[in-house]
Amino acid sequence: xxxxxxxxxxxxxxxxxxxxxxxxxxxxxxxxxxxNLILALTGEVGELAEIFQWRTDAEAATxxxxxxxxxxxxxxxxxxxxxxxxxxxxxxxLDAAVRNKIELNAKKYPPKLEC
Amino acid sequence: xxxxxxxxxxxxxxxxxxxxxxxxxxxxxxxxxxxNLILALTGEVGELAEIFQWRTDAEAATxxxxxxxxxxxxxxxxxxxxxxxxxxxxxxxLDAAVRNKIELNAKKYPPKLEC
Amino acid sequence: xxxxxxxxxxxxxxxxxxxxxxxxxxxxxxxxxxxNLILALTGEVGELAEIFQWRTDAEAATxxxxxxxxxxxxxxxxxxxxxxxxxxxxxxxLDAAVRNKIELNAKKYPPKLEC
Amino acid sequence: xxxxxxxxxxxxxxxxxxxxxxxxxxxxxxxxxxxNLILALTGEVGELAEIFQWRTDAEAATxxxxxxxxxxxxxxxxxxxxxxxxxxxxxxxLDAAVRNKIELNAKKYPPKLEC
Numbered sequence: 001x002x003x004x005x006x007x008x009x010x011x012x013x014x015x016x017x018x019x020x021x022x023x024x025x026x027x028x029x030x031x032x033x034x035x036n037l038i039l040a041l042t043g044e045v046g047e048l049a050e051i052f053q054w055r056t057d058a059e060a061a062t063x064x065x066x067x068x069x070x071x072x073x074x075x076x077x078x079x080x081x082x083x084x085x086x087x088x089x090x091x092x093x094l095d096a097a098v099r100n101k102i103e104l105n106a107k108k109y110p111p112k113l114e115c
Numbered sequence: 116x117x118x119x120x121x122x123x124x125x126x127x128x129x130x131x132x133x134x135x136x137x138x139x140x141x142x143x144x145x146x147x148x149x150x151n152l153i154l155a156l157t158g159e160v161g162e163l164a165e166i167f168q169w170r171t172d173a174e175a176a177t178x179x180x181x182x183x184x185x186x187x188x189x190x191x192x193x194x195x196x197x198x199x200x201x202x203x204x205x206x207x208x209l210d211a212a213v214r215n216k217i218e219l220n221a222k223k224y225p226p227k228l229e230c
Numbered sequence: 231x232x233x234x235x236x237x238x239x240x241x242x243x244x245x246x247x248x249x250x251x252x253x254x255x256x257x258x259x260x261x262x263x264x265x266n267l268i269l270a271l272t273g274e275v276g277e278l279a280e281i282f283q284w285r286t287d288a289e290a291a292t293x294x295x296x297x298x299x300x301x302x303x304x305x306x307x308x309x310x311x312x313x314x315x316x317x318x319x320x321x322x323x324l325d326a327a328v329r330n331k332i333e334l335n336a337k338k339y340p341p342k343l344e345c
Numbered sequence: 346x347x348x349x350x351x352x353x354x355x356x357x358x359x360x361x362x363x364x365x366x367x368x369x370x371x372x373x374x375x376x377x378x379x380x381n382l383i384l385a386l387t388g389e390v391g392e393l394a395e396i397f398q399w400r401t402d403a404e405a406a407t408x409x410x411x412x413x414x415x416x417x418x419x420x421x422x423x424x425x426x427x428x429x430x431x432x433x434x435x436x437x438x439l440d441a442a443v444r445n446k447i448e449l450n451a452k453k454y455p456p457k458l459e460c
Contacts (some may be wrong), residue, residue, distance in 0.1 A: 004133050007222035009128035018119050018217060031284045033166050034175040035380065038160075039283035041194075042387045045153075045160050046276010052150050054261045055268040057402070060149040065207050073207055076198065077216035079156075080209060083194055090179050092188055094195060101192035103134065111140035146399045150265065154398035155273045161391010168384035169376045172287065234363050241356035248349050248447060264405040271424075275390050279383050290379040294359075302443050303437055305349035308448035309386070309428055310439060313421065320409050322418055324425060324451050331422035332363065341370035 006100050012097040016088060019081070046087040051075065060061040125210040131203060134196070152201040159193040162167050166190065234332050240325040246318060249311070267316040274308040279303065349447050355440040361433060364426070382431040389423040396420065 022083050023029050051068055063072060087094045138144050153178060166183055167175050202209045254257050281302055282290050293302060317324045368374050396417055397405050408417060432439045 004130075004205060007132040009133055010123075010128075014122075015119075017212065018124055019290055021258045022217065022221070027227050028223055032177055033172055034178065035170070038164050038167055038387075040161055042164065043280035043283055044353070044457065045156055045274045046279065047171065049153050049157065049269040049276065050273035052153055053266055053273055055147055055150070057150055057232040063149065063153075064207070070150065072205060073212040073218055074219070076202055076205070076207055076209070077212040079198055080195075080213055081216060083198065083360075087191055088185060090191070092179070092191055094191070097188040097192040098130065098195055101189055101196060104189070106137070110143050113385065114196040137234065144427055151398055153272075154265065154268065154394040157268075158391045158395035158398055161388045164384040164391065165388035168388055222385065234360075234412055239357075239363055241359040242354075245349075245354040245443065246351075248354055252447065252451070256454060259459050261425070263402055264408065265400070265402055268394050270420055271390055272394065275383075275386055279387065280381050282383055285380070287378055287380055293379065294437070295412040302435060304446055306428065306432055306435070306437055306439070306447070309444040310443055311423075311446060313424055313428065317421055320417060320421070320423055322409070324421070327359065327418040327422040328425055331426060331460075332367065336367070339371055342372050 002069065004099045008095050009099055009102075012084065012094055015084060018087060019088065023085075032089055033083055034086060034090060037082055037089065041082040041086065044075060044082055048072070048075040048079060119214045122136055123210050124214055124217075127199065130199060134200060134203065138200075147200055149201060152196055152197055152204065156194065156197040156201065159190060159197055163187070163190040163194060197226060234329045239329055239332075242314065242324055243294040247253050248317065250316060253315075262315050262319055264320060266318060267312055267319065271316065274305060274312055277290060278302070278305040278309060287318065349444045353440050354444055354447075357439055361427060363435065366432060368430075377430055377434055379431060380437060382427055382434065384429065386427040389420060389427055393417070393420040393424060407438065425454065 021049060051072055052063070055063065063069065084094070086092075087097070121216055138147060167178070170178065178184065199209070200208075202212070231233060253269065281298055282293075285293065313323070315329070316322075349456075368377060396407075396413055400408065410412065429439070434443070
């Protein structure tokens with residue numbers, strides 16, 4: 001298998017363009033600094049955790065078949081959107097960061113199975 | 116501007132393929148259930164928060180120019196990787212979820228500026 | 231100064247009694263297992279973070295003088311209540327744990343100032 | 346049963362005195378502002394979540410019988426210590442806030458069982 005570091009695994013160029021424009025026309029850049037965005041990210045992860053807090057693992061496994069599915073999808077999107085904005089304001093190339101981290105993890109945790 | 120819902124803003128197909136294989140050869144699928152992954156996500160957001168906890172907003176704004184840059188990049192990648200795995204095990208199409216959420220946000224927060 | 235390890239710094243006996251009864255008459259003990267309570271704790275920390283996410287440090291410093299004061303008080307109480315329940319279900323003596331951690335911190339971070 | 350609002354359920358006076366002195370002799374008050382402490386709290390909740398992230402509910406239920414017990418105790422104490430400092434810098438009477446929140450919860454969630 002080609003190692004992920006050799007080529008992109010994630011294309012966020014169009015999303016970055018959409019989010020840049022979205023923040024610009026709302027005058028939100030003034031709020032989107034790193035610490036604010038980490039607090040916002042914490043808030044969204046908290047909302048995601050809240051959906052699952054009183055469910056068993058068995059109930060959690062089938063949550064997307066029930067009435068909470070759309071709520072889960074929205075919270076997952078919210079976590080991603082604040083993380084993407086954080087990467088953007090920090091000037092982090094998310095694709096490169098992700099490929100690099102997968103490489104590090106591959107060295108740290110060698111495969112257990114034959115492949 | 117074309118609304119994001121009309122076409123993809125995010126391409127994660129290759130990443131999903133890499134992560135599926137990564138988990139398979141390590142026999143990690145047994146651990147990657149929704150509640151476990153939300154706890155892991157909480158752990159990684161906590162590590163990100165810890166880097167910024169005693170820094171002022173001014174110090175945070177230039178963090179990528181200093182020695183913590185690589186650490187920040189790795190933690191941002193870790194948060195993203197667990198969120199991606201969560202979306203995968205829940206069967207969430209992250210691109211569609213993100214486009215839908217941007218549409219909802221656009222209605223909820225109309226632009227302040229002329230565009 | 232006497233070291234905190236020599237005597238209690240925290241008395242939670244009456245609170246534990248109130249919370250035990252509160253959960254009992256609501257049949258909530260079935261939900262209050264460690265992982266559930268950590269997810270609930272994450273949810274409440276997220277709600278606290280959300281109050282502060284778009285505020286400057288200067289605005290945060292005076293938040294208790296404004297209309298959000300009662301909201302902040304309630305979220306701080308919620309975080310504490312889930313943490314207390316977690317300590318209770320894990321059989322942790324919070325007073326002893328806190329005194330021990332203060333002792334460890336005292337060794338790890340020696341005082342900078344004359345005292 | 347007497348309602349908790351009538352008398353204290355929590356005594357933190359001695360702890361507050363210890364923590365005030367602890368921060369003073371280390372010159373830490375400059376760092377202990379509300380947003381910093383919420384980020385620190387997020388970091389500690391993340392460390393707690395990390396201990397439990399790959400454990401089943403059954404494994405989590407007996408964690409205090411194993412080698413992670415002391416780690417769990419320390420992380421629970423760390424979460425509490427940053428929450429206490431946050432209450433202190435915000436001027437929140439934690440005992441009053443907790444009693445008030447229990448009263449609100451009692452109205453919101455009436456008991457299911459005879460008592």
